Amino acid sequence: MKHLRSSYRLVLITLVCTLYLVSCTKDAIETYTVESVDETPINEESQDKDFITKYFMGTEVKVKLEDDGTYSLAGSDTRLFENQLSDSPGAYEANPVPDDGITGLALVGGVRKWSNNTVVYVINGLNSQVRSELQKSFNEWSGKTNIRFKERTNESTYVTISSSGSNSNSGVATLGSNGSRSFIRLGTRATAVVIIHEIGHTLGYIHEQNRSHRDNYIIINFDNIQDDAKDQFFKSSSASLVTNPLDLNSTMMYGSYTFSKNGRPTITDLNGNTYPQSQARISSGDIAGTNAVYPGGGGDGGGDACSDSKQWSSSTQYKVGDRVIYQGRLYERDFSRWNFIKNCG
Ligand SMILES: [Zn+2]
Incomplete structure (x- = not known):
């Protein structure tokens, strides 16, 4: 078996709309150390049979149906529900009309934000050490962004944070807000490095190296990647880039050796250099991206949000967090739709 050493990095930065889910059973986030590389040959045929092709926000992705009914994104730690995927690229509307979200149109695929910048959670069965790491996370x-965490009382939308039962420093998480179905599952040795990353998925962020323009910043060494992990290094053409440029320090960024099969780096900068392992903190890009996606002021926008916002235009490509007026109503752009905020007098 693999001995993973921990460190993941995923950052939000890509915050993007492109969020994916990873499958959880794979310790996907961990970075392999050079001395602990798993040399076990991988049966590529059997791996490929597990994956099916779907479309996530218009981009073709490989997903694997997990035992719990969710889909792991290309075998990663990011999990998607069936209604976040579609069977054809045309089902996704990249620039929806604001009231589509209300009528139920244009909801195929995609990711949703948390309301009022608040992640509502339930903790179920974590050991005291992981609970402590969760609180740090x-x-x-919450100390660096507009995001707040609230233990559930009677809210209908929340994330359940529980143990995966795995004796590891690893985790998996669903992408964005999904009613009562969202989850984060953590190994019994999960540290804040991993948990901070998983929370990024919960907020709606996919992995940083999936950015469409990533080749301008990094080199992906496919020859060094484990065969069953290569799909995780796809480029998403539809993910919305909330920040620029790519951020090597993002908690959503894979490490230089993540999923290496031979001890050599899977990701380097353009000069071929590796970069430091992820720490238990979010980066400046994570902070900027999160505060763009989850603007200050929470959900109701305050007194003059209507007068501060422009009329919606079909020729504008909006980003998550943007606010517009449409037919006299204030809307805020979600990852893949518009959320109604309030009527403008
Ligand atoms: Zn991840």
């Missing part, structure tokens, strides 16, 4: 996000 909450504090990291």
Whole structure:
């Protein structure tokens, strides 16, 4: 078996709309150390049979149906529900009309934000050490961004944070807000490095190296990647880039050796250099991206949000967090739709 050493990095930065889910059973986030590389040959045929082709926000992706009914994105730690995927690229509307979200149109695929910048959670069965790491992770996000965490009372939308049962420092998470179905599952040795990353998925972020323009910043060494992990290094053409440029320090960024099959780097900068392992903190890009996606002021926008917002235009490509007026109503752009905020007098 693999001995993973921990460190993941995923950052939000790509915050993008492109969020994916990873499958959880794979310790996907961990970075392999050079000395602990798994030399076990991989049966590529059997791996490929597990994956099916779907479309996520208009981009073709490989997904694997997991035992719990969710789909792992290309075998990663990111999990998607069936209604976040579609069977054809045309089902996704990249620039929806604001009231599509209300009428139920244009909802195929995609990711949803949390309301009022608040992640509502339920903790179920974590050991005391992981709980402590979870609290550190909450504090990291809430101390540096507009995100808040609230233990559930009677809210209908929440994320359940529980143990995966795996004796590992790893995790998996669903992408964005999904009613009562969202989850984060953590190994019994999960540290804040991993948990901070998983929370990024919960907020709606996919992996940083999936950015469409990533080749301008990094080199992906496919020859060094484990065969069953290569799909995770896809480029998403539809993910919305909330920040620029690519951020090697993002908590959503894979490490230089993540999923290496031979001890050599899977990702380097353009000069061929590796970069430091992820730490238990979010980067400046993560902070900027999160505060763009989850603007200050929460959900109701305050007193003059209507007068501060422009009329919606079909010729504008909006980004998550943008606000517009449409037919006298204030809307805020979600990852893949518009959310109604309030009527403008
Ligand atoms: Zn991840």
